[in-house]
Structure formats: structure tokens, C-alpha cells
Amino acid sequence: MQQFIDKSQTTSCAMDAARATALHAALALPDPAPQPGDALPPFWHQIYFWDAQPPEYLGRDGHPKTGDFIPDLGLPRRMWAGGRLQFHAPLRSATPASKTTTIEAITQKQGRTGPLAFVTLRHEITQCGSLCVTEHQNLVYRNDPDPNAPNPAAPTARTDETTCERHSFSATLLFRYSALTMNGHRIHYDEPYARNTEGYAGLVTHGPLLAQLLMLMAERHLGPLKTFTFRATAPLVQQETADLCLKGKSLWVRGPDGQQCMEATAG
Template identity: 45%
Template sequence: MTDTSDWVGRTRSVNDDIVRSPATRARAMLGDWSTAFAEGDAILPPLWHWFYFLEATPRDETGLDGHAAKGGFLPPIALPRRMYAGGRFTFRGDLAFGAEAEKRSTILSMTEKQGRSGPLAFVTVRHEIVQGGTVVATEEHDIVYREAEDPAAAKPPAPRADKPVLSEESVTPDEVTLFRFSALTYNGHRIHYDQPYVTGVEHYPGLIVHGPLVAMLLFERARRIAGKRPSAFSFRAMSPVFCGTEIRLAEVAAETGLALEARDTDDRLIMISTTEF
């Protein structure tokens, strides 16, 4: 792979106004009628900072996959496929509506390894969300890069869920949900909306549900179960899930915090998460 070690430590800062309109649209996308944003509401729910600080990449600076071309803030890793592998969050305070905030990003690490399906590269980026001089949230974002899919190659077995389910809800993201989440996060990745591209170029069987969307569904269910504000959240993607697939948001036993898993109807494991309060 290309030597990209000098990218570690690279930083970037983005400012945004925390206004109600993105949160109101996110509420409609999630079907969250318990969260209101009328006059007098002071704060944005945790994790909803994902709908702000969006990267407005000019069209001529995007790559074939619709993302910002590699080699700007993110390193020019040669592996063509890029996905959200996981993340870890701490929520120290709240973002207030009506005031500017800043997202400070730093590339923490880059590693390479050999996976079951070929070479992999992992990049971890740390984001600090700052308002009024105070860090109100931190996020460590894991990105995985992998080589192009060989349609003729045997697929490794998907991980299976084996923990007993304490409670569960189901949701089936459709094309409208994927479009709305892409629009809310200004995500141009073609695997989420371009059927000929995702099947013909990246050789997936269908449109892929965003990893962050699955993570947010798990996080929002944890908020509903606990009925209180989370202080930390982590998740790890286990296998892709495709548009129109029923996703079971399953609560399972945990030593600490509230553990939720995203599973399909056959207990294929899609994502695991832990929320702390």
C-alpha cells in the first residue's frame, strides 16, 4: 500500500450553526415523535451532531464512489471500498440551539491487516464537538478500506448472533429512508442510492443501509428503553445490511450499560452496541 503515515496527526476544523431545521427533519426521518423542538427547547439530543458540520465537497472533488476524493483530509489509501466500521462516543454536555459550534477532527491512527476476504486498512479519526469553549462530545470514528469484490470468490460466513433476546423491536429501512439519511448527512456515497453502481461496480446484492443509520436506530432504542440521557455509546459493524431487510433491534444481557444488537430475521449479526448512562 501507499505510505500514508504522514497523515497521522492531520487536523481539520469545521464550524456550524446549531439550528432546529436539521433536527426537525431528522425527527421525521426517524419517526421520533417524542422529541420536540419548539421554541424554548434548549438542546440537541446526543449523537444528533451527525446532522451538522457537513462536508460540502465540490462535485469535481468527489471520487468514483461519490465520497470526497481521497488525499485531502483522509489519506490516499489505494483500496477502493470504504465503509464505516464503528465508533465510540462520550457525551459530556449538550449542544444548545441558536449558537455556533465547532467540530475539530484529528487522524489518530492508521493500520493495515490481512482479513478473511483480503487486505484491509483502518483509519481512526477523533472528532471533538466544541461549543462556547467547552468540549460537549467526543467521537472516535473507525473507517475500513478493502479491495474490490471478486464476484466469483466464495464469501466468508457472516457472524451469527447467539445471545438470548430480552426484548426487541423491528424496522425495515426502505429507499426513502436511505435517501433521507443521505440527504440529512450530505452523504454522496453511491452504495446507498445508485443500484447499478452498487451491484455492477462494488458487487453487492443491493443498496446498503448506512452503518451510522443502523447505529442511530440502536442508540435511539437504548434512549427509549432507559428513559434518560446517555453518557457514552459505542458500536461495531459486523456485516452489511441491504435495503428492504427487516432489522431486529435486540436487547441482550450486558455486564455494564445497555447492550443492543442489530440482527436480521435469521440471526445474522449486523451490528453490536453498548450505551451507558
């Protein structure tokens, strides 16, 4: 896999203001929505730089097939396990930008449930000649679940938060977020696939959507973000209500029965 390390590709985007308005509405955020030229909230670059592929270039899960930019690792399930971000300068709505994605690392190992592969992508987003965001995205590839094996136990979430916000996630919100991010992963909108193929208890709430809400929460309470690190620790199923929690610069998502779905640190 060494030949794939440092492989990179660059895409450009007009940063259409209508997408920012649509995400603002989908998240039911208070008015006003960002206007052309306004600074965008952190992580809103997720709705830009689409990798829209025709159907024949998609895998069974709805993501672009591996084997082109990311190598085929022989493992069918893909998960966004977490990431870390540096916000150097705000991205602005309706101002062209470019994103360069580089494969930084590929690691293969044997886990408790079988082989695993970890891929780290580095995204560097520039606008008006300046670096605005550096993002490291951690992907995990694994085999389909054994239907006879018990689900791994989720970690228990903290209960010492100083701020807590309760959120529910409708199927409509999951659909709209998938559309805005051009995320074709079927676990977010195809319930039979989510249950029968990938072994989830229902539609899965996007990890990046949870991270987005944590970032917005952190900004409201801590001010503008310079860094943000997050790690998904358990899936949150669509019909489940979650508590978004904050104490100091630590944040986490607490799902039903007290399980921790995500942990994060703001800086």
C-alpha cells in the same frame, strides 16, 4: 503514512434547527421535535458539519476523494466500521458549534480477502466553549470484491434480548438520511453501483442510521447516555427487516436469517 498522524481540521456549524426537525420527521419519532435551544438527542451531530465538495473533488463512490485530508491508500472501497462516543454535555439546537477532526491512527494489514487499511478519526465537538462530544470513528478501506469469491459469513446474532423493536428501511428513508448527513456514498441510493461495483445484494442501510436507532432505543430504556460503542458486522440490505435488540447495556441488530448486523454497548 506517519506524516498524516495528528493532522487536523476544524469546521463550524450553526446547528440549524430545521435539520433537527427534518431528522425527527424522517425517523418518524413521536412529537415534539427539538426546538431552538433544546438539547439534541445523542448522535444527531451527524446531520451537521457537512463536508460538501464540488463534483470534481469526489471519488467514484460519492465520498470526498482521498489524498487530501485522509491519504490515498490505494484501496477504493470505504466502510464506516464502527465507533465509540463520549457524551460530555448535550449539544443544543440552533446554537453554533465547532468540530475538530484529527487523524489518530492509520494501520495497514493483509486480510483474508486482500489488503486492508484502517483509519481512526477523532472528532471533538465544542459548543459555548465546552467540549460536548468526543467521537472516535473507525473507517476501513479495501479492494473491490472478487465476483467469484463467496461472501464472508455473517456472525449469528443473540436471541436472548429483553426488548426488541422491529424496523424496516425504505429507499426513501435511506435517501433522506443520506441527504441530511451529506453522505454521497452511492451504495445507499444507486442500486446498480451497489450491486455491480461494491458487490452488495442491493441498497445498503447506513451503519450510522442503525447506530442512531440503537442509541435512541438505549436512551428510552436506560436513560441519558454517557458512552456508546458500536461495531458493524454485516450489511443490512434496504428491503430487509431488522430487529433492534437490547439486554442490559448490550444492544444488537439482528437481520434476516438471524445474522448479526451490528453490536453495541451503552454506558
